[in-house]
Amino acid sequence: xxxxxxxxxxxxxxxxxxAALAVxxxxxxxxxxxxxxxxxxxxxLSEVYSFLSRLEGFLGKRxxxxxxxxxxxxxxxxxxHFLPSPQTRWCTRQLKLEPFKRWVRPSLKAGTxxxxxxxxxxxxxxxxxxxxxxxxxxxxxxxREHGIDKQGVIEILEGSGLGMPEYYKWRSRSGCTFCxxxxxxxxxxxxxxxxxxxxxxxxxEKTAISHGSPFTWSHGESLDDLERxxxxxxxxxxxxIRRHRTLSRRATNPLRPLEDDARDIDDLYLEDEGGGACLxxxx
Numbered sequence: 001x002x003x004x005x006x007x008x009x010x011x012x013x014x015x016x017x018x019a020a021l022a023v024x025x026x027x028x029x030x031x032x033x034x035x036x037x038x039x040x041x042x043x044x045l046s047e048v049y050s051f052l053s054r055l056e057g058f059l060g061k062r063x064x065x066x067x068x069x070x071x072x073x074x075x076x077x078x079x080x081h082f083l084p085s086p087q088t089r090w091c092t093r094q095l096k097l098e099p100f101k102r103w104v105r106p107s108l109k110a111g112t113x114x115x116x117x118x119x120x121x122x123x124x125x126x127x128x129x130x131x132x133x134x135x136x137x138x139x140x141x142x143x144r145e146h147g148i149d150k151q152g153v154i155e156i157l158e159g160s161g162l163g164m165p166e167y168y169k170w171r172s173r174s175g176c177t178f179c180x181x182x183x184x185x186x187x188x189x190x191x192x193x194x195x196x197x198x199x200x201x202x203x204x205e206k207t208a209i210s211h212g213s214p215f216t217w218s219h220g221e222s223l224d225d226l227e228r229x230x231x232x233x234x235x236x237x238x239x240x241i242r243r244h245r246t247l248s249r250r251a252t253n254p255l256r257p258l259e260d261d262a263r264d265i266d267d268l269y270l271e272d273e274g275g276g277a278c279l280x281x282x283x
Contacts, residue, residue: 014048017119
């Protein structure tokens with residue numbers, strides 16, 4: 001059997017950018033035998049799985065599921081029921097990065113050159129791909145190389161017929177149902193759209209607090225407090241004020257007059273809500 005000398009891999013999150021990159025690479029480089037993979041935490045939105053199935057249909061290729069050996073509940077116990085947070089992102093490390101490393105490690109040790117394609121856009125100067133010290137692992141950023149920004153990503157998905165993942169109607173990040181990088185408005189919407197997932201997040205939070213965890217899912221308040229009707233109404237009203245203010249300040253792009261700036265809420269993060277996200281989860 002001939003030894004494999006190179007591999008091309010592309011990680012998918014179930015989100016907009018990584019899906020658009022898969023479409024882009026399929027269209028621009030059909031000669032490459034790209035391996036598409038998804039690291040499944042078991043706590044993803046149902047819309048993520050639906051979109052991945054549609055993407056498989058477009059690619060004509062199966063997306064490999066890299067399920068970690070042990071799921072979220074196992075690692076939560078290992079971390080003494082302390083919730084993951086921006087300060088301690090053990091979920092990203094244990095459920096996303098480690099499964100990927102275990103998957104490619106045998107190839108790297110055998111001397112195979114592995115090229116990993118990452119969906120960092122040209123308008124994301126602050127982001128970097130996976131930092132690696134292995135000379136056999138190369139990280140490539142096609143969107144940055146070709147000058148493709150957020151609107152370019154949307155155009156790729158719409159042009160392919162895939163369109164956007166359904167959750168972008170109400171949420172700006174993919175990943176786990178109870179990602180700690182969610183805005184408060186997204187927690188409100190999670191409760192309204194996926195109440196069972198919201199209740200599960202509340203149970204995790206209460207257990208964490210009983211074990212002395214200093215973190216709650218949402219910065220500065222528990223989900224019990226956040227779901228009070230008057231609090232939810234205040235969060236929704238504040239979000240609408242911010243949304244209208246942001247859109248009124250935004251200049252129209254003459255090259256994209258039909259650009260729908262209200263289609264997601266990426267630009268509406270408040271400083272006190274953190275912003276940002278785990279690159280490998282939300283891309």
